[in-house]
Amino acid sequence: MKIGMLTSGGDCQALNAAMRGVVKALSNKVDDLTIYGFLNGYQGLIYGKYRLLTRQDFSGILTVGGTILGSSRTPFKDIRKPDANGLDKVEAMKANYNKLKLDCLVILGGNGTQKTANLLSREGLNIIHLPKTIDNDIYGTDVTFGFYSAIDIATHAIDCIHTTAASHNRVFIVEVMGHKVGWLTLYAGVGGGADIILIPEIPYDINNVISAIKKRHDSGKNFTILAVAEGAISKEDAALAKKEYKKKMEMSKYPSVSYQIAHELEEKAGVEARVTVPGHMQRGGAPNAYDRILCTRLGAAAAEAILEKDYGNMIAMVNGSTKRVSLEKVAGKLKTVDPNGQMIREIKDLGISFGD
Ligand code: F6P
Numbered sequence: 297m298k299i300g301m302l303t304s305g306g307d308c309q310a311l312n313a314a315m316r317g318v319v320k321a322l323s324n325k326v327d328d329l330t331i332y333g334f335l336n337g338y339q340g341l342i343y344g345k346y347r348l349l350t351r352q353d354f355s356g357i358l359t360v361g362g363t364i365l366g367s368s369r370t371p372f373k374d375i376r377k378p379d380a381n382g383l384d385k386v387e388a389m390k391a392n393y394n395k396l397k398l399d400c401l402v403i404l405g406g407n408g409t410q411k412t413a414n415l416l417s418r419e420g421l422n423i424i425h426l427p428k429t430i431d432n433d434i435y436g437t438d439v440t441f442g443f444y445s446a447i448d449i450a451t452h453a454i455d456c457i458h459t460t461a462a463s464h465n466r467v468f469i470v471e472v473m474g475h476k477v478g479w480l481t482l483y484a485g486v487g488g489g490a491d492i493i494l495i496p497e498i499p500y501d502i503n504n505v506i507s508a509i510k511k512r513h514d515s516g517k518n519f520t521i522l523a524v525a526e527g528a529i530s531k532e533d534a535a536l537a538k539k540e541y542k543k544k545m546e547m548s549k550y551p552s553v554s555y556q557i558a559h560e561l562e563e564k565a566g567v568e569a570r571v572t573v574p575g576h577m578q579r580g581g582a583p584n585a586y587d588r589i590l591c592t593r594l595g596a597a598a599a600e601a602i603l604e605k606d607y608g609n610m611i612a613m614v615n616g617s618t619k620r621v622s623l624e625k626v627a628g629k630l631k632t633v634d635p636n637g638q639m640i641r642e643i644k645d646l647g648i649s650f651g652d
Contacts, residue, residue, distance in 0.1 A: 297322070298330045299602065300346070300398045303363040304337030304370060304405040304412075308430045308442025310583035310591045311404055312357035312364055317595015318402055318426075318602075319354040325603060332396055337405070338370040338412060341389045342379075346396075358592075359582045363404075372411040386419065393421050400602055404428050406440070407630065410610065414627035422607040424598050425623060426591075430579055432479040435629035436621040437612035441594065444586040446473070446578045447483045453574040454488025454523060461519040467509060467561055467569040468521050471554040473578050475527040478633050480578070482640075485523030485648075492520065492649045494557070496527035497633040498640070499534035500651025502557070506565045508649035524554045531652075593618055 299322070303311050323329050331349040334340030347365075357364060370385075378384055393401060393416075400422035403413045406429035417423040427434040430446035450472045461468045470490070472481040478495020485493035492508050494500050509520045533541055550556040558569035583591070590613060597618035598611045609620040634640070635652075644650070 297326045297328060297602075298332070298396060298398050300332045300334055300341070300393065300396065300401040301349075301365065302334040302337055302340055302401070302403055303365050303367045303428075304403065304409040305367060306369070306406065306429070306579060307361075307363050307367045308428050308579050309361050309445035309581065310441040310587035311362070311367075311428055312354075312360045313583055313588050313591035314404055314426050314428070314441060314595050315364070315402075316354040316357050317592045318598045319349075319351060319595075321596040321599030322602065323351045325599070332398065333365045336366040337368040337409075338375075338385075338389065339368050340365070341392055341401075342370075342383070342385050343388070344392045344395075358588055361581045361583065369408070370412065372408045372415075375412055375415065386415065389416060390419055390421065398422075400424060400607060402426065402598060402602075406431065407434060407628075410434065410623065411627050414608075414623040417608040417623055422605070423609075423623065424601055424607060425610040426594055426598060427610055427612060430480055431474050431477055433474075433477040433631050434610075434626070435631045436610060436626035437614065437631075439590065439613050441583070441587050441591050442579065443479065443483075444590075445581070445584045446480055447487060448584050449578045449581065450480060450484030450523075450574060451487035453572065453577075454484060454490055454521060457521060457572055458489065461521055465518045465568070467558075467567045468519065469524050469554045469558055469569060469571045470521065471524050471526060471552060471571065471573045473575070474525045476630060476632075478525045478527070481523050481525035481528075482633055482643075486643060488521070488523065490521045490523035490648070491517075492522040492651060493643070494522065494524045494528035494651050495633060496525055496529055498635045498650045498652050499529050499531040501531050502560050502564065502651075504649065505557070505651040506561065508651070509561070509565060509567060522557070524557060526552060528553050528557075 432443040
């Protein structure tokens with residue numbers, strides 16, 4: 297059996313753990329397993345850059361962050377556009393797959409990666425997709441790998457801010473990754489005990505944020521912590537057309553929304569505000585135990601699908617069980633936080649503000 301593997305898009309913890317899971321499970325059942333590891337995501341498949349790997353290459357990597365194959369972003373919107381030398385990228389990927397006579401290709405990646413995986417599946421390649429991203433925004437799976445490891449890091453960042461915040465009369469903003477969805481901010485915000493959580497799915501009003509800070513202050517608390525998603529958006533901005541909003545953001549003098557909020561709080565409420573951005577730290581380091589276990593199970597389930605030649609699927613985790621979900625059904629869809637969902641209602645019951 298000949299399989300190809302690639303990791304595409306922004307990296308995260310447990311990519312190696314997931315690949316290890318697939319290879320360990322397959323090599324226990326298949327004697328003649330050949331593994332081609334394409335380098336730096338789809339770029340490796342397009343330009344025929346790969347490494348021949350053995351089972352030993354996947355040994356000892358359960359706990360190693362990053363990806364042994366490297367990764368890159370190859371935007372789906374450009375996939376049909378020829379490269380600078382006129383190369384048809386889709387045809388090139390198909391040609392390299394066929395040249396190596398692969399039985400299947402295992403693709404680890406997020407939303408954009410999944411769209412290209414589905415395109416390749418439609419083009420006749422045998423594809424298995426594994427859902428990675430710290431954003432947890434892949435439709436059709438309860439959880440993506442990387443998410444819980446990133447929660448731990450973002451939560452730890454908020455924990456550290458807590459101790460310094462308690463020593464000063466200040467407002468602290470911790471900016472958490474996630475441009476389109478607020479899962480990571482929501483979970484880290486709750487895990488870290490943030491007082492105000494701002495996410496893209498729930499546009500905020502700065503006056504409501506100020507009221508929440510004042511309410512805390514009036515109750516005797518001398519500091520407030522905000523967990524703010526990279527994609528947090530005000531009600532005013534949410535009412536703008538997408539293009540207008542994009543233009544406004546490009547023209548903004550602030551590096552990110554957190555700095556704008558900090559400035560507004562200082563101007564309008566006279567509070568001293570500080571911003572902390574953990575940034576790519578959230579994607580780094582070793583996967584936590586949850587992600588290691590998740591990836592070991594997803595890897596084994598992927599191997600099972602490969603052995604049964606059941607291709608064109610994402611291997612998902614649904615209600616605690618692994619599940620094959622057709623790429624056709626999920627590619628291009630985004631899993632967002634439900635602003636009226638149970639979790640949001642529960643958190644609001646605690647008095648945590650979403651600024652809405
Ligand atoms: O998609 C994962 C993610 O980490 C987002 O949360 C974040 O907004 C983005 O990638 C950052 O992308 P890049 O690594 O390309 O700066």
